[in-house]
Amino acid sequence: MQGFAVALQPVNLLWCLLGVILGTVVGILPGLAPSGTIAMLLPLTFAMNPAAAMIMLAGIYYGAKYGGSTTAILLNVPGESASVVTCLDGHQMARKGRAGPALGIAAIASFIAGTVGVLGLMLVAPPLARMALAFSSPEYFALMALGLAMVVLLAGRSMVKALLAMLVGLWISSIGTDPFSTTSRFIFGQLELLSGVDFVIAAIGLFAIGEVLACMEARGQGQLLPVPRGLRNLLPSVRDLKDCRFAFANGSVIGFLIGVLPGAGSTVASFISYGVEKAVSRRRDEFGQGVVEGVAAPEAANNSETGGALVPLLTLGIPGSATTAILLAALVLWGFKPGPLFISDNPALFWGLVASMYIGNAMLLVLNLPLVPLFAQVLRAPAHVLYPLVFGLSMVGVYSVSGSLFDLGLLAGFGLLGYLMRKLDYPAAPLILGLVLGGAMERALRQSLMMSEGSLSILATRPISAVMLSLALLILLIPLFNKANAWRLRALEQNDG
């Protein structure tokens, strides 16, 4: 109640509203990361009441998660990194004239999962934070391996091509300076590659530019994508909501638990949630072609991760991402000490923040749902207007990250790669998965082997990593078992025939 007393003060409500609107805009525009926006606004908050400032900055953080799905669904341009997974089914739904339900489900999933994340933060923060401390390099390696095993579920028609795409992603993640030895790897004499290849460049190039190039094969005269007609097609149906029940739950839980782990990231959470949803779905063969659960699960995970990420930040003083690192800096600058005593020493701030997140999530749902029909009208734009717009957004998105013309050249390169992958039937999602997880996985493995003085047994003797690695192996072997079974049945049928 103390928290709501703080959060419901008119001035704090206004700051919350400003934060979520800013966050939504930042999330929609590719390349504008919430961390950069929060960093830019930080100096302006020194004159503010710390509770109000924290409420606004947190609003930007989780507001961006709502906004990121909009361009992912409409234009196949991921607004922020975790929205890449939403592109897989969200844009396909738009191509089938179901952009409205896709946007609506994304907003509803975000609301439900965001609320679950806040509940988790409120109820289980301290004990969960202590459990997260049990995670060390072997457990992180196992988590990344589990994430990579999801490639099996992103494979499409050819498992070999999916694995090859993932290996290319691992290679791209190695480009740059090795963090342990400062050896430069695969830079081809280009100094700009010393800092590696930014994920945003690859994602926007492969998905957005690649998609536009593929669409440009035909000189379309009419509208780009079917525009939803009638209210029925502008919002999710009751059937859609029923189909997504498990996706909401799966995404909320997975997103929150992975968010608690510093450094794991919402992209990993989105991929794992998508993979789990696909594995248990009765229509798993339709994933990637526009199923509503394929939007609900990753969006839920993406938003629930916000609540999880605040757990180590507030209870241990450990930031798990660039955005939470800036929030930590803000708290320290205001004179607070995030850590085990933060909640007991600053109950008004903590509970005010928690209450504002409930309110902020509700604000985002109220803001975003009515805007769905408006956003869907973007699809009315003819191809000769929309495709150049996507090119422009992509270029601005990439340039705003690094200010480097070289990165724009890389964007064009990834765009061509994305187009060729489509022509040759190589799935792009496994490449992104390899790129996102490769660096962290290598670091975790090498740190683990340093801990064990070169012995791989450390991965099997620690219970959490052993369980996750076994799960990853099982996920990888299941398609092989299924294939072997199918061959055996075919052979039996031929013998009987």
Add this chain to the structure above:
Amino acid sequence: MKRFGTPDFWSGLALAGLGTSIVAEAAQWEYLGQDGPGPGFFPLWYGIAMAVLSLGLVVSSVLRQPGVEDPIDWAKARRAFAAWLALVAAVAALELLGFLLAFAALVFFLVAVMYRRPPGVAAAVALASAAAFHGLFVLVLGVRLPTGMLGF
């Protein structure tokens, strides 16, 4: 009946080449040092995996029955490559022309040449797009975009 020259054959061959070159590069770096695995450890293993899997793809494409693989319509790809080259040219011109002019030129090309719209329409779309980007990103959001020799 064996078949060479299919898309899987060539893409598999290219990836086998990439995998082999990754292994060759990784072999020059430290594999295992005093402090643990070196910079060559991870690349060596995924390079080997890439080379093996891609050679498997090459072999399976050769052994596959003809007609099993969907043909790729490369004739349509000409338009896509033209659009891509236009994007590359716009990126290359950024330093000289700046974002606004280079982007406007790109839009003009796409609308007038790729979509065969009248030059007036193409010019209007190009100008409107450039102005909208300048207004939203530069003026409202304060994002810095590349400027050319003319100062914008």
